[in-house]
Amino acid sequence: MSAKPFILGLTGSIGMGKSAVAAMLRGLGVPVFDADAAVHELQGPGGACIEPIERAFPGTTGPDGVDRQKLGAAVFGNPEKLKLLEAIVHPEVAEMRRAFLADNANAPLIVFDIPLLYEKTGQHGLDAVVVVSAPAAMQRERVLARPGMTPEKFEKILALQVPDAEKRARADHVIDTGVSLAETRHAVQALVHAITAGLPPK
Template identity: 45%
Template sequence: MNIGLTGGIATGKSTVARLLVERGAALVDADRIAREIVEPGQAPLAQIADRFGPEVLQADGTLDRRRLGQIVFADAAKRKELEAITHPAIRALMRERVEALERERPDRLVVADIPLLYESGLASLYDAVLVVYVPRALQRQRLMARDGLTAEEADKRLSAQMDIEEKKRRADYVIDNSSSLDDTAKQVERFCLEMGLR
């Protein structure tokens, strides 16, 4: 079985993913793949530099994520242009890795961690969707603290994603990560038991 794991920025998807892996799940991480496809020498990086200019590259030829983020989070049309470059490559590699893991161990739960699962229209590719949830005010607070953002910068990033309440509404399963790590771990344990993981 495979599940799509999603939530919003700064809701704690990485924590929940780690807890699932500790309980035997295999993980395919869209953020990690997104970094892989923009490494020097990869076609999407060249396309990004062509589209957004050489200022999105650092002196060593790697992507300047902060600079690119400033451009695309300030302009929805530019964000869509970036997504048109990166999303097809990310989707193809995600699918390839999920299928390889399913072939390798058909009895294992495969978790595809995809922050923009709903926004990208990918939910139907998975047997179920697990949403990691925190209320938006807490999400904003955590994002500002984690990334050193101003309130305005945090709000732009939050507005670029589907509202967390809508994601929660659409979910097959929800982990509420607004309390303690211990509470989150207990919810993950219950989910794993329901999924047949020991």
């Protein structure tokens, strides 16, 4: 029986550079499961969640999949409806995650990219967590540069997220993206090497 892959959770608040770190990990040949991308696929054209979402929330889907604005409006401020939506989506994401695990069973290290790890999903099933972090001023500058973003929206998003300092304190590893890209890449490589070097041979 070969050893199981080491499962690393990757998370970080908005604008911290998590996507960039995920891309660096992929570049090093580490399989990365992207929870957000899985949801987009499930809610996209022909996705497995389209029919049940349309049944539960009539008029919120179309030929292009889920109309995110209409669905957002249907569940906004209504915990019961949000629970209903999560009950449709979460089991499907879990199924995709199981398939991903099976496909990569021989990899020494795999990464689960989970934006709301500390807010929602928790650390269940993970061997360690890495938090991507940057100074608050840099985070603010990055987020406000996004199309359609306003200071008010940014503050609302921040209010829903576990504070960065708390995430860093709870994490097993922290990757700093407030430095040069080369330094961040070096830190990612060092982390991958440290984890895979500590694993039993397959």
